[in-house]
Amino acid sequence: MIDEGLRNELSKQGVVVTGFQDLYNWGRKNSLWPMQFGLACCAIEMIATAMARFDLSRFGSEVFRNSPRQSDLMIVAGTVTKKMAPQVVRLYNQMSEPKYVIAMGACAISGGPFKQGYNVLKGIDRFIPVDVHIPGCPPRPEALLHALITLQEKISKETFTGPGRPRHLDPNAPSEFPIPVCGPDDLTPPSNPEVWRPPTMVRED
Amino acid sequence: MESLEEIKARVEASVTGAAVEIVPNDAPCQQRSLRVGREKAREVAEFLRDDPRLRLDYASNATGVDWPDTVTKQKVKVKKQINGVEQEVEETLEERKPGCLEAVYHLYSMALKQGPVILRVRTADRMQGVHLPSLTPVWRGAEFQEREIYDLYGIVFDGHPDLRRLLMWEGYRHHPMRKDFVEPDDYEYEPTPHDEVLEKAKAHYPADGGTQGGTA
Numbered sequence: 001m002i003d004e005g006l007r008n009e010l011s012k013q014g015v016v017v018t019g020f021q022d023l024y025n026w027g028r029k030n031s032l033w034p035m036q037f038g039l040a041c042c043a044i045e046m047i048a049t050a051m052a053r054f055d056l057s058r059f060g061s062e063v064f065r066n067s068p069r070q071s072d073l074m075i076v077a078g079t080v081t082k083k084m085a086p087q088v089v090r091l092y093n094q095m096s097e098p099k100y101v102i103a104m105g106a107c108a109i110s111g112g113p114f115k116q117g118y119n120v121l122k123g124i125d126r127f128i129p130v131d132v133h134i135p136g137c138p139p140r141p142e143a144l145l146h147a148l149i150t151l152q153e154k155i156s157k158e159t160f161t162g163p164g165r166p167r168h169l170d171p172n173a174p175s176e177f178p179i180p181v182c183g184p185d186d187l188t189p190p191s192n193p194e195v196w197r198p199p200t201m202v203r204e205d
Numbered sequence: 206m207e208s209l210e211e212i213k214a215r216v217e218a219s220v221t222g223a224a225v226e227i228v229p230n231d232a233p234c235q236q237r238s239l240r241v242g243r244e245k246a247r248e249v250a251e252f253l254r255d256d257p258r259l260r261l262d263y264a265s266n267a268t269g270v271d272w273p274d275t276v277t278k279q280k281v282k283v284k285k286q287i288n289g290v291e292q293e294v295e296e297t298l299e300e301r302k303p304g305c306l307e308a309v310y311h312l313y314s315m316a317l318k319q320g321p322v323i324l325r326v327r328t329a330d331r332m333q334g335v336h337l338p339s340l341t342p343v344w345r346g347a348e349f350q351e352r353e354i355y356d357l358y359g360i361v362f363d364g365h366p367d368l369r370r371l372l373m374w375e376g377y378r379h380h381p382m383r384k385d386f387v388e389p390d391d392y393e394y395e396p397t398p399h400d401e402v403l404e405k406a407k408a409h410y411p412a413d414g415g416t417q418g419g420t421a
Contacts, residue, residue: 083374115395116402118381118388119373182374186389198393201410 021160028098029155030060032148035071037091040078042105042138049141059148068094073151075144076130079107079114080121082187086179092128093176097168100155102147103130106137113137126191128177129167206319207258209237215256216241220248228325238309238323243337246326247364250343253312253322261312261322264344267351269358270307271331273384277302304331306360310340310347328360331383339365357382 002017010017038046050056050064065071068091080088092101103124106112114120124130131154132147139147158166167173177195180187191197207215213225216239224242241249253261279298284291306328313320328335339362341348351362352371359380362368369375379386390405392398398406 081372083372116388116392118379122391182376184376184378186391190391201394201406 022156024160025156025158029152032061032073032100032151033063033065033071034061034073034075035068035091035095036064036066037074038077039080039084040105040107042077042108045138045141046075046077046104046144049144054141054145056145056148059145059152061148068092069096071095072097072099073102074099074128075102075104076108076124077104079112080124081119082121083119083182085121085124085127085187086182088124089127089177089179093179097175098166099168099175100131100151101128102132102134102144102151104134104144104147105139106135109133109135121187123196126196127180129195209239209322212253212259212322213239216249216252219252219256220245223249225249236323238325240325240327243326243328246324247338247340247343250310250324250340253324254343259319259322260314260316261320262344263313263315263320264310264340264347264350265313265321266309266311267340267347267354268309269354269360269382270309271358271382271384272304272307273331274304275302276300305329306331306335306358308337308351308354308360308362310344312344335359336361336363338363339368341365356380359383 002019007017038044048054050062056062061073068074072095074092074095076088092099101124103109107114107120108124109130111117111120111122115122121127125133132151134143134147136143155166158164160169168175174194178189178192180189180192209227213227216223216225222242223245226240228238228240230237253259277300279300281296281298282293283296285294286292287294308326310324310326311320312322312324326337328337337360339347339351341351341362342364348366349371351365352367352369354360355362355365355368356370356372357380370377373379373381381388390408392402392406392409394409395402395406
């Protein structure tokens with residue numbers, strides 16, 4: 001690594017010195033291609049974020065793609081029902097690596113107001129790894145912008161090697177996740193234990 | 206708009222064998238409805254749609270009702286021989302009324318700007334005889350709503366062009382809007398449980414913090 005003082009000295013002279021890793025991450029973080037994919041009311045907020053008033057394109061992620069093959073960011077915007085969950089996981093599996101997930105809104109992160117219902121999945125993080133959760137019902141477009149900036153910061157901190165490396169550089173990390181099946185009562189399995197486990201709660205009495 | 210009694214009389218005059226019954230409503234709205242027998246429901250529906258004075262051409266809403274089995278208890282005084290002496294004894298008679306499922310249609314006339322007329326059709330029971338004639342061939346707008354009723358209540362609509370489940374998936378064996386539906390007990394954890402959810406979630410929270418009580 002280059003010495004910080006020397007780097008500053010060189011930049012004053014108009015010489016930019018950087019590492020390949022920083023350049024690589026800088027390119028990746030500013031060219032996220034989200035998938036055009038919405039499930040419920042949060043999708044309307046996502047559309048608003050992409051429109052002129054909030055203008056998602058200022059942050060380099062305006063190219064909403066219709067195909068999972070061409071996208072590397074999945075914004076799970078809205079209520080994921082148990083009927084829809086297999087399709088969401090399948091779309092995630094079809095996306096190209098490196099890929100990221102933003103769970104947008106109370107329903108996508110936990111089931112939201114429908115958590116105690118019989119037909120809503122209690123959070124998409126039960127089946128696929130989520131990078132950024134956005135609370136809110138629905139979140140404002142600013143919250144989605146903030147989530148994107150948070151994700152960009154996360155990408156820019158990724159390293160080529162070591163435990164902080166992204167999943168696509170780890171040969172042991174899976175790029176595909178098992179798709180749940182709609183069973184007679186519930187999804188089977190109801191969650192992927194490799195991705196999510198319920199926190200252990202202790203009764204107070 | 207004609208009164209419900211007039212409609213009932215004209216339906217019975219035009220459709221032979223149609224058992225029409227006016228269902229009273231004690232609620233403040235006093236909105237009464239017509240209950241028709243399921244054998245002639247299709248003909249009655251066609252009459253309501255095509256009659257020039259009614260022209261009920263729009264089914265704005267179709268939904269279901271689950272009427273569970275009811276047991277009414279009645280106390281009756283009966284004379285009985287007890288130890289050779291005739292005595293008057295109070296006995297409770299239990300009357301069991303089998304439940305049924307009901308489909309309700311709200312009908313309006315776009316042509317004559319009138320309505321609603323509420324049409325009810327009942328199934329034979331809640332188990333095997335859950336068949337009703339589909340009214341989708343009469344009102345196309347009932348298609349998705351009859352699919353929803355089929356999904357959530359389990360009424361099978363004979364003659365429906367595309368009877369598949371709408372909200373739940375194929376292979377799901379329950380009908381969630383039925384009164385006897387037991388919701389899944391999949392409370393692994395609740396961040397802030399209260400009331401009923403607290404009671405249910407307690408079973409999944411071990412007091413000693415040991416292994417997880419239930420599984421999803």
